[in-house]
Amino acid sequence: MLRIGLTGGMGAGKSTVARILAERGAVIIDADAIAREVVAPGTEGLAALAQAFGPEILAADGSLDRPALAARAFADEESRKKLNSITHPLVGKRTTELIDAAESDAILVQDIPLLVESGMAPYLHLVLVVDVDAETRIRRLVEFRGVPEADARARISAQATDEQRHAVADVLLDNSGEPGAIEPVVRRLWEQRLVPFERNLRAGTVAARELRLVPADPEWAAQAQRLIARLAAACGSAAIRIDHIGSTAVPDLPAKDVIDIQITVADLAAADGLRDALGAAGFPVKAHLAHDNPKPTGADPAGTDTALWAKRVHGSADPGRPANVHLRVEGSPGAEFALAFRDRLRADADLRSEYLTVKRKAEAAAADSSGEAAAEAYYAVKEPWFDDVYERIRGAAD
Template sequence: MLRIGLTGGMGAGKSTVARILADLGAVIIDSDLIAREVVAPGTEGLAALVSAFGADILAADGGLDRQALAAKAFADDTSRATLNSITHPLVGKRTAELIAAAPGDAIVVQDIPLLVENGLAPLMNLVIVVDVAAETRVRRLVEFRGVTESDARARIAAQATDEQRRAVADVLLDNSGEPAVVEEAVRRLWRERLVPFEHNLRTGTPARRTEIRLVPANPEWAVQAQRLIARLWVACGSAASRIDHIGSTSVPELPAKDVIDLQITVADLAAADGLRDALGAAGFPARPEVTEDTPRPTPQDPAGTDVALWTKRYHQSADPGRRANVHVRVAGSPGQEYALLFRDWLRADAAARAEYLEVKRAAEAKAAGATGAEATLAYVDVKEPWFAAAYPRMLAWRDR
C-alpha cells in the first residue's frame, strides 16, 4: 500500500485534485469528512465540544453549528488547541480504520488540510502539495464559498505558510491556471510516478535507471534529503543514532548523479537487520545482494583488506521520482567514518572538489554506452583508486 499525503491552503483546490485521483483509482481518505463524522449528533466528539465550548455551538436540530464553533475555536491559540485536542485523536482513530480496510495494492490518498501543522508529512510515502498564491485563494474563498474576506484571511493566517508547505512537498502542483492543466499534471503524476511507486513498494523493488549521467548541482538536493531523512527517522526510531546526507549530492556546487545518498548509523549489524521491514514499508526496499563497501586503507585496517570491517546493509528508494541510496552502517566502522569525513572534506576544500569532479567525469565517460550493473562497475572502477589515494589527504585535513 502506498500512502500519499495531499494538502494545500484553503482555496487551493485539494478537492479537485482528490477527485481526479479518485477517478484514476486512488482510495481517498478525506480528513474533513472524517472530522464531520466524528462530531455528528450522538457522538462522543460532539459531547466533548459542547463541554469545552458551550451549548451555544449547537444548531436548532441538535447538530454542530460550525460557524458558531469557528467563532470560538479560532479566536485564539488556546481555543484552537482545545479544539484540536478533542477532534484530532478521533480523526486519527477513524483514519487508521479506513487505512486498514484498504486493499494491499491500494494507492491511499489522505486529504489532510493540516498535514504540515500536525507534523504528518514524515508518515507518508509521498506528499503532494496543491500550490496557489494566498491572494488567489482569498479571492476564490470569497467568490465561490461565500466566505467574508476578513474570515478568509484569518483562516489562511492560522494555517501553515506557503514556504512551510513547500518544504515538505515531494510534488508541488500548481493549480493557479485552467482546470485542464492541473488535471493533466495529476494524470501524468499518477501514470509516471504513483503507479510505479506502488508496484515497487509492494514487490520490494528499488527504482533504478540504467544510465550513468552527471547533472549540475541542484540546491534542492539538500531539502529533498531532509524530507527523506524525516521518513527514515520515523522508520528507525531509537535504532538509529544519527542519519546523514552523504555523497556528492550533499556537497554544494558539486555536479553529481541525481541520486541522494543517506547514511543510517546503528549500534551493530543486528540493529541494521532489524530495520529491514520498517525501511521497506517506508519506501526503501533492501538490496540484500549488496553487503559491503570496497575495503581501503584506514587506521582500523591499514592494509585495506579486512572485508568484515566494511560490512553494511543497503537499501534503495522505490520512488521513481526521487532515487536514493540508503547505507546502514555500524557506528565507528571504517565505512561509516569514511562517508562522513569524505563529505566534510569536499565541502571544505574547493581544490579537492574540483579534482574529484574531474575523476567523476572520467568515470562517466568510461560508463557511457553501458547499462545496469555494467555501467555501475565501469563508473566505480575509475573512482576507487582515487578514493584510496585521497584518504591520507582527508586524514591530514582532519588532523591539521
C-alpha cells in the same frame, strides 16, 4: 500499500486533485469528511464540542452550526487548541479504521488540511502539496464559497504558512492557473511516479536510476532532509545519527541525481533489524553488489579489517527521488570516511574539481553499457581514486 499525503491551504484545490486521483484508482481518505462524520448528530464528538464551546454552536435541529463554532474556535490560539484536542483523536481513530480496510496494493491518498501542523509528513511515503498563493486562495473562498473575507483570513492565518508546506512537499502542484490546467499534471504524476512507486514498494524493489551527471540542484539539501525525517521515523532509537553524505551534500558539485544518506547504528545486527521497517517506509534492501561495500585497498593491505568496512545498503522505491541509504557502524572506518570525505569536499575547491574530473571519466566509461555492467564500469574508474583520497584524508587527520 502506498500512503500519500495531500495538503494545501484553504481554497487551493485539494478536492480537485483528490477527484482526479480517485478517477485513476486511488483510495481517498478525506480528513474533512471524517471530521464532519465524527461530529454528526448523536456522536460523542458533537457532545464534547457543545460542552466545550457552549450550546450556541448547535443549530435548531441539533446539528453542528459550523460558522458559530468557527467564530468561537478560531478566535484565539487557546480555543483552536481546545477544538483540536477534541476532534483530532476522533479523526485519527476513524482514519486508522479506513486505512486498515484498504487493499494491500492500494494507492491510498490522505487529504489532510493540517498535515504540516499534525507532524504527519515523515510517516507518509510521499507528500503532495497543492500550491496557490494566499491572496488567490482568499479571493476564491470569498467569490466561490461565500466565506466572509475576515473569516477567510482568520482561518488561513491559523494554518501553516506556504513556506512550512513547501518544506514537507515532495511534489508541489501549482493550481494557480486556469480551471482544468492541473488535470494532466496529476495524471502524469499518477502514471509516472505513484503507480511505479506502489509496485516497487510491494515488490521490495529499488527504483531504477541513471548513471548520468547533472548540474547541482539547490533542492537536494531539502529533499535529503525529507528523506532523513522518514528514515528517522522508521528507525526510531536504533539510529544513532542520520546524515546527508555524498556529492549531493556538497553545494555546487555536479552529481548523479541520487541522494546518499548514512544511518549510523551500534552494530550490523541493529542494521539488519531495521530491514523490514525501512522496506515498509519505502527503502527496500538492495541486492549485494561489489561496489556497495567499497573498502579502499590502502586501508588494509592484508585484508584483515574487511568486517570493519561492512555495511548494509537500502535504496528508494520512489522513481521520482532515487536514493541510497547506507547503514554503517558507529566508529567504523566507513562511517567516519563518508563524513570526512563530504566535509573535505565542502571545504576544498581543488578536491571538488579533481573529483568532478574523475566522475566525468567514470560517466564516459559507463556510457556504452547498461544496468549492472554500466555500474561496474562507473565504479571501476572511481574506486582506485578513492584509495588515494582515503590516504590523504587519513593523513590529514593524523
